[in-house]
Amino acid sequence: GAGVSQSPSNKVTEKGKDVELRCDPISGHTALYWYRQSLGQGLEFLIYFQGNSAPDKSGLPSDRFSAERTGGSVSTLTIQRTQQEDSAVYLCASSASATDTQYFGPGTRLTVL
Amino acid sequence: GEDVEQSLFLSVREGDSSVINCTYTDSSSTYLYWYKQEPGAGLQLLTYIFSNMDMKQDQRLTVLLNKKDKHLSLRIADTQTGDSAIYFCAEYGSASKIIFGSGTRLSIRP
Numbered sequence: 001g002a003g004v005s006q007s008p009s010n011k012v013t014e015k016g017k018d019v020e021l022r023c024d025p026i027s028g029h030t031a032l033y034w035y036r037q038s039l040g041q042g043l044e045f046l047i048y049f050q051g052n053s054a055p056d057k058s059g060l061p062s063d064r065f066s067a068e069r070t071g072g073s074v075s076t077l078t079i080q081r082t083q084q085e086d087s088a089v090y091l092c093a094s095s096a097s098a099t100d101t102q103y104f105g106p107g108t109r110l111t112v113l
Numbered sequence: 114g115e116d117v118e119q120s121l122f123l124s125v126r127e128g129d130s131s132v133i134n135c136t137y138t139d140s141s142s143t144y145l146y147w148y149k150q151e152p153g154a155g156l157q158l159l160t161y162i163f164s165n166m167d168m169k170q171d172q173r174l175t176v177l178l179n180k181k182d183k184h185l186s187l188r189i190a191d192t193q194t195g196d197s198a199i200y201f202c203a204e205y206g207s208a209s210k211i212i213f214g215s216g217t218r219l220s221i222r223p
Binding site: 024031033035042043045048050055090093098099101102103104106107 | 121129143144155157158160161175199201205208210211212213214215216
């Protein structure tokens, strides 16, 4: 079917507000990843879901960041009390298994004023 | 934890070969990947190599793997302006997930 989709494509928020970013992976993909790419920076791993296993949260930068994956499909990344340094493009990717090609969504550009 | 490192920038003259280098720390890596991110676009898989191989060629792309030194390279022959992008090295190994480097920005000069 369709590729990985993310919403919203752009989000502007005020410092201190909470935001939710959504990722719809490719149907049937068991692995789902969240990354962050700041302006001029490389790709930063945030969190990884694989099937029913406990997620790998080792990349989350602070306890303001959390993510869920409901029913093994859609995932939501939540950032509480946003800060200006959270401004970045948040990318979601899914793959059929841990070793397979990751297919990336178009990203959500988050701007915290 | 496991780490993947790349230089941040590479500038190459059009028509020359580009060589993008990557080092990794995980001796248990089984798959190594190169992804490409064009300006304003998402990441796309370019090629990958199994750890039991030392070379893979695909048209203008050549991947070389030195497992002993944990060194991976991507060679782009006859570099064109359309090759301008950020190239990400990635590996799958003991962490049971794909770990990306920070990316190398390739710029092409006339």
